[in-house]
Every structure is written in structure tokens, then in C-alpha cells.
Amino acid sequence: MFKRLKRYQFLFEELVKRDFKSKYKRTVLGMAWSLLSPLLTLLVMRLVFTQFFGRNTPHYTTYLFCGNLVFACFNESTSQGMTSLMGNAHIFTKVNVPKYLFLFSKNVQTFINFGLTLCIFFLFCLFDKITFTWKFILLLYPICGLVLFNIGVGLILSALFVFFRDIQYLWGVFLQLLMYLSAIFYTIDRYSPMVQNLFLLNPIYLFIRYFRKIVIDAVIPSAWFHLLIAADVLIVLILGCWMYKKYNTQFLYYV
């Protein structure tokens, strides 16, 4: 496995470079665009929802930002990851390369975006008078989890996309719904405990909640909460890898 990675390292680097360049090449602001979009969403939400939810939610800006940060990352990574395999059909039909490299390279790019947004997030935390504690280190857990989760979902989606092209639209609709279900701009305190538990079925909500717990409440989530996240990540990763393994030789027929 390690040897294989080493062998494709150069290709992987070049793919990342290519994805990066082709994304930012012809925009004036370059990478700033990809930062601007989550910030604008944040701004709009802040303006619109403060009146409804903001009053009794402490650090509402940070609260909102936590949600947006995670969700935007998931959104971008999966939407772009979905087409990554198909978009490189002209390569893997002619050269024998591991097909997951295309998805990985897309994910590297979205992760860099995420990292930049994360920096701005911390800046906002400063403005929002959040106290930084050592517990912030624990944010690495949901970040790693999210990255792996994105890859897992990306594997599944990009494989499905080869077979069913309308997945793209269905996924768009699904993301819209998911956003409303992820308690990004509202709190779930008002729901009954039963409904509140249902929210835990949403992995995206888990990541968001982890962020809020650490950043706003300075509380470390429970062990089973960690396990829940790990379970979600593992399930999609295993499913994604299984799909790639199973359909690896069949992608060719569908492009």
C-alpha cells in the first residue's frame, strides 16, 4: 500500500496542482472567491436570523459560523467530488491509474479552502470574545472525521455518478434539505428530547455540534459522541471503498 502511494505520489501532486490551477486560473480574486462565498452566507444569515434566534443564543455569530463552516466544506467537497471521476474519464480510459486519486485530489483542494475559512473562523471568534482554551486542539477530531467522511461520501457519489447522471440534481436537492436539518441557524433546545435525539442521526449535525461544544461551551463531548462520529465515518468510508473495489473495472463501460 505504501509502495503504491509512493509510486503515485507524483501523479497525485500533479493532479492537485491541475485542479487548483484550473479552478483559480481565470478569476481575478483567485482563492479569495472561495472564502468570500461562505462569508457572504454568514453575513446574510447573521442579518436575517439574529432577530429570530440570535437573541437567546450566546455568541450567535460563532454559532452560525460553526454550522456554515462544516456544512460549506461538506457541500463543496461532495458536490465537486461527485464529478471528479467522470471528469477524468479521458484519463483513466487510457492510462492505468488508481481511480480514487481524482477524488482525493479534489478533496485536497476543498480541504485547503476549509483551512483558510477555518483561519477566518478563529479571527471571528476573537471578535466574538471567545476564550481560546487548550481544548481547541480537540477540534482536530471532527476535522479529521469530516475529511474522511467527505471522502467516503465522495467515493459513493462519484461512483454512482458514473452510472446515474441525474444524481447531481438529486444530490443538490438533498443538500438543500440537509442544510435545514443541520440546525445551522437555529437551536434544537425547543424540540422534545425525542426529536433532539433524531438530530444525532445526522452526521453533519454531529460535526457542527462538536465544534460548538468546544468553541462556545468549552466542553469536551462525551465518549459515545466521539464513537458516534467514528461510526458514521467508518460506515461511509467502507461503503465507498467497497463500491470502488466492486465497480473499479466497470466504470470504463459507462463513460
Add this chain to the structure above:
Amino acid sequence: MSILEVKNVSIRYMTGDFKDIGLKEYVIRKLKHNYHINEFWADKNITFSLEKGDMLGIIGTNGAGKSTLLKAISGIMEPTEGYVKREGNIAALLELASGFDGELTVKENAYLRGAMLGYTRKFMDETYNEIIEFAELKDFQDRPFKQLSSGMKSRLAFSIASLVQPDILILDEVLSVGDGAFRKKSEAKMQEIIQGGATTILVSHSIQQVQSMCNKVLWLERGQQIAFGDVNILCSLYQQYLDKKITLSQAKNIWNNVNQHYDYLIVGTGLYGATFAQEATSRGKSCLVIDRRPQIGGNVYCENIEGITVCKYGPHIFHTNRKDIWEYVNDYVKFLPYSCSTDKYQGVPEKGYNCLIEKLLEGSTVIINMPYQRLVAAFPEIANKVIYTGSIDEFFEYSLGRLEYYGLRFEEEILDKPDFQGQAIVDYCDNETSYTRIIEHKYFTNQKSSKTVITREYSEEWLPGKERYYPIHDEKNNKLYQQYLELAKEYPNIIFDGRLGKYQYYDMDKAIASAIEKAKEVLE
């Protein structure tokens, strides 16, 4: 130990509903039981193996399954059935010009392509200048790739790809890259890699290219393996198939037969060769008959032009005094009376001489377009005995000099009128006319046609390479022939006979008679 083994490889493509419908439609059709998949075998049961240093050419018309097979060999595709076993690393150069990114610069694309081909960054750093130099794109290296012409794109692709030092090299139509000058350069480069000991697989639509570069050929047609083996014979068969001279099953049949061992190899399908073949097969011997020309019949070959049988190598009227020979030929075809000499039996076959030759060759395997040297180079042990009816000096590659002949030249003309001279042959013996006679072919057998075909016959000096008609029996040539006969003694298994083998002029009856006698002599 073969370096590449392809065993019973079959590749199935699925066609039908699934390709263009989305998930929603898929679910609906599944529920309605209205979902159809058809299968299509792009390749079926392909089996061959290559040794180190082999150069395989894959031939076949469009849609034969060549590119799909290459994908299976290079590992891009898994065969549906069968397996591919490779020893060593493999480099596949498939459809070169595609797979680049138009937005990136030439240099960036070069690195990306290099990475795809499995090179290391260090290697690319070291060879990048060489690549760009070879592709002649130094001035373009920072331009976006999409601004390049398609020729430039393939040039770059080729330059990167040809840096490989693989054990197995796969080339799909890559040698037809760029303009004439670059093509030369690229071919030289390929030769260099091949000389480096790589086992190479080449797909090309140029038979000449395959013939000049490859030593083995795999012939595919609609996914079926027609043949795998010697390049010369298969290229010859393939060319005939392309020219619609033989059908696929005939080609297959010939190929399967050529892999056998024969009692007799008869070189030349003229009257002598065909008669000998007939005599031999009727005695239960197996015969392979080859001819260098693209048709059978030697100099009695006829063509049908405007409904008229035209003898392409001069008019032939069968005349003989021997009753047995006359009956012999009349057993095979019907002759119409035609008189030209004082012989007892005279005539021309009603449907031309081709019919006679075909009848005589029934039971033998016939390959046209096949020079003797080419065949024995590939199959030295193909037959126990050889009947060589070609020119004896040619057999010895003119090592002692050329035997000379009187030359003839024919000029054929199709006239848009039913009659020209009212008879078959008019001789011109005067000095003013450059031709010696005019033949109006329709009058040999009184064929009806609204047009007529005439041939003017000129006598002219014979030059090497031209058709041989009449031997010149002077002292010099006779002596030379005797010297060649001495050489022939070294080849006890080859019988030099017939008109050219004996350096004699034979009338047709004489050719047949001598073949029958020879057959009696060697077969009984």
C-alpha cells in the same frame, strides 16, 4: 518463457438502456420490468503469446476489437473472461492526443502526462528539456495547451511517451503522428526503443508499416481472432481480404491450411503448376499452390471485361495433336472450336482459361500474392517436395546473372462499338506499324457484347522485372541455364520444371503433357 500471455480473453460491453438514463428512470423501468441490457462481445476468445523482442502487429478493419484488446493487455480493462499474464512493466500509448488539459500550459501538461505514465518528478526534471526539444515546442512551452494545433499536441504526447523503457510497449496508431518530418523522427525513435529489447504491440492501418516492423501478426475481425502468426502470409491474406479478393472464411481456411505440412509445394499457378497439382491431389497427395501474382492462371489468366473474356497475357488458342491431352482438358471444361494451325485438335475454352485452372486446382490450397521466398522464410518445413515453375535464375537470386527473354507488350483498349476488325487476330508484318498484331477478343468464342476489347501486341526488348515470354536460346543463355542447373543439384527436394523452370517455350499442350509426365515420374 513468454513475456506476454493472452489466454482466451473475451471482453463484453454492455449496451442498452442503462447508459443514458438517470436514477429516476432506472428505478421506474426496473419496477415496470422494462429495463433492458444487451451484451456485445468486443473480443471473443483471443489467445496468443509473445516472446521477448517480438513485435506484434494487430490488424483488422474498424470495429475489430483492436483497441479494446489493447486496453485489456495494458490492464486498463479487466477481461470479462480469460486472463492476461505480463512479465515486466508495460507502457501503453493509446490515442495520444487526448487526455490533456486545455487550460494548463504546455509545460504543466507535460508534467501531468509524465506523472500519468508513471515517471518520477526527478526524471521529468531531467528530461523535460529533451522532451520539449524533441517535440519542437520550445517556443510554446508557456502557452495554454488549447492554443496548440492538433499536430503539435500529438507531437508533445509522443515525445513524452517515447521516453519509456518498458518491457512491453503498446502503440495504438501512434506512429502516424505529425507531419512527414516528425513522423520519420518518431519512427526512428520507436525503432530505438524496440531495438532496446522491448516486446512491442503495434496497431496500425498501414499494412506496409506492419510488414516492415513486425514479425508476428494478430488478425482480428469483429472481435474474432482470425489468425495469429507469421507477418508475411497474414499481411498478404489481409490485403487480399481488403481488396475483396477472398472472404474472411476463405482467409481463415487458407491460414489454417498453411499451418499444416504438405506433400508438395507448387510454386506457380500456371497450366503446368495447376496440372501437377491436379495429378498430385488425385493421387491423394496434399498440395499447397502459391503464386506471386494477385491471381491464378499464370500467363493464361483471363479477365471478363464488358462480357468479353480477355486473356491478359496474349491470346491463347489450345492446339494439340495428342488425343489424350485434348481429352484431358475437355474433361474439365468445354472447348469451342477455333482454328489457327494444322493441329488435329484446336479450340478455346468456352468460359476462359480461369475455369480450367480453377478446376485443376480443386483440392489444393491456393495462396496468391505470395512469393516463394517469403513463404519459405516463414515456413521452411512446409512441404516435403517443391515443384518450382518460376524462373530458375530468380530462385538463385540471379547469382550468376540473368537469363534473357524476348519481351512482349500488350496495350488493351475497350472500344464503344460492337466490332473492330471482324475477326480475332489480324497480323501486321509491315514495317510501318509498331505493333505486330491486333487481337479482338470477342471473336475467339463469339461473345455478344455492345462493346469490344482489342489488344495491340508489340514486341519489345525484355528488361529485368518484366513478364517473361519466350526464352532466348543463344549460346550465352543456354550456358547460363546449365550453370544454374548445376546449382539446382544442391536442392534435391526442389524440382525445377515448367516453362520458366526449364527455360523452354512450351505450348499449352506441352505444358500440360510435361506436368502429367512429371507427376507420373515422381508420384509413382
